[in-house]
Amino acid sequence: MLALAGAAGSTFAQQTLVVKIGHVAALSGGAAHLGRDNENGARMAIDELNAKGVLIGGKKARFELMAEDDAGDPKQGTAAAQKLVDSKVNGVVGHLNSGTAIPAAKIYSDAGIPQIAPSVTNPKYTRQGFKTTFRMVADDAQLGGTLGRYAVQQLKAKQVAVIDDRTAYGQGVASEFEKAAKAAGATIVKHEFTTDKATDFTGILTSIKGARPDVVFYGGMDAVAGPMIRQMKQLGIKTKFMGGDGVCTGELPKLASGALADGEVICAIAGGVETAQKPGFDKFKADFKKKFGAEVQIYSPYTYDATMAMAAAMVKAGSADPAKYLPVLASISHPGVTGTIAFDEKGDIRNGALTLYTYKGSERAELAVVR
Template identity: 55%
Template sequence: MNRRTLVGMLSVMVLALSYGCGKEEAPKPKPQAEAPKPVAETVTVRIGSASPLTGPQAHIGIDIRNGVQLAIEDLNAKGVEIGGKKVKFELVAEDDEANPTKATTVAQKLVDSKVAAVVGHFNSGASIPASKVYSDAGIPQISPSSTNPKYTLQGFKTTFRVVAHDDQQGPTLARFAVEKLKAKNIAVIDDSTAYGQGLADAFAATVKSLGANVVAREHTTDKDTDFRAILTSIRGRKPDLIMFGGIDPQAGPMVRQMAQLGIKAQYIGGDGMQTPNFIKLAGEAAEGVMASMPGLPKEQMPGGKDFVERYKKRFNADVELFAPMGYDAVMVFADAMKRANSADPAKFLPEVGKTQYQGVIGPIAFDEKGDLRNGPITIYVVKGGKWEALETVTPGNAPAGEKKPEAPKK
């Protein structure tokens, strides 16, 4: 074999070895990236709040609005999905000025704003006419505070409340006055509103049925602040107890004027005056005054302690009256929406009536009229410049957590 042939053969072998050893494997196909999960669509659900935000009852109306706002903030912070869509709740708050005519205007404004539900109104006189507007629009309404029985007796399927009504509160207060305080001669005054007159009428009827005397039945308005003429007339009847159906802007001055006129009768009223503001307005004359309030004392509410603390931190104010009820009303709506898988009022409204919800205030369920089932009522007394719970009653049931009341003033 000549040199040239040998070199050629070696070259071929080297090339073959080079090819066999140096060949790169074909790249493996990269795994396909997972398709991004679809992001849930976000929808805005508006919740209306209607209450007096200006005028002498604004402190109560703002308290309700704050409760609604806190609930909405809590829901948004937690994150809520309804029917596969993320929901952002939005507050639409309106001022009804505690005026029945303005209330219907506000109701229509909320309907036009496309709210899904309404928490309101504060006053029975506002809730009753406004409820027809919501009913006609098919929008559910929960009042955190309206106690006049007529509110839920109109036959509307959209009307609910999370407090006991005055056909429960009035008799409870009357039995306390006659059976516990031993009052025999009683004067009754109301502020001529649906709430005040309704409560006073229920109270007076029960007083008579228990054998006590209604020695005077007087009427004022929710704008008056001078009650000397009425009180002077009542003084001559020598009542041992005066009951007032109305709100604290009238109750406070009335109690002060009683003291100025030397009237020593026990003074008692309903939830509209069971506020810190009443004590401010009445001053030293507030001591010993008694009032009823639908619901448990805040410190006895299942979620009361936490709610009061968070409310104070958020708004730099103490709970005035119905903020916990406003908060729970929003949560009832949200719960109904989740069960219906829809924020459409036509779809979740039937679920509101089926509610079985454990709220800040306690268990919430409605009867066929939209009234709260087994709503408790608490009697309070002003002691040491603060409201102190005396007795809690569930209408129709035995009293719970009863304390012995102080004797009436002589």
């Protein structure tokens, strides 16, 4: 539990301790809606912490969110990380993308500042050996692997085409999907490449059409997946479309401009809540919509939980000094809206969940939560 200022009435208890929490995400570009969603989750936690009047080491803490835009670009990501380090933040929640979080992790590590990534799924992120690096969700090995097995075992796919956008995230999840699909008995008939800014896929989709796949898997984000699905329909490619969490958003039907058939897309997000967590999770979504006038996209509950877990570690350590609360964070067991927040020796979330979805009409429909 977080200690509250109201629990102590001494003058010392009322001294204010400013705690700076950095947040970095793509707030511009194709993933801006996801970046804003993440930032709002952190902002919601900050506002709640300040309303409660949390005590850290006997001082009333005032939390401040320092938000930066990395535009999903690795160079901007490292520049944003350095800016937060120079500002002497006490901790960082972010980044949104694997491609920006992986290089930024070294900057935070060198400065000794804890970093909790709410939505980063590339396994490399926590394989760099940094003690400051933590992840809130299952990684691509689990996510891509689960989707690859699902394609063969549930969708009965024998021939599979793969497309990735050459980003750290897109390549990572596509590679894991391909490995699992092959291991389950599928043949990879095509592996094509695009970019995270492409808009015309006629060439690669024509090539894929000739290979007659049962499933097309795309490793990348919804801003590219939507137009790709629309162009598949124009070319008469009638097959299941699969993707990871970058595809699996509330915006996908809109981005596909009405080309999404019911049950056509199967995707997964890293994370998910089971029956016991549903009431708290639903309350979070309702409170979020009331506060920001927007639906939860994907990962705002995880930025919220990351921020709360970081604050809980500071309270338990009696200090917001990164060197003092870092060991407490590494061994934390914090009850969050997404489940218990606890990390393994690499900094990965313990017992991470995945949620499989499809789309019906313009709504995302849950298929199953798996671990």
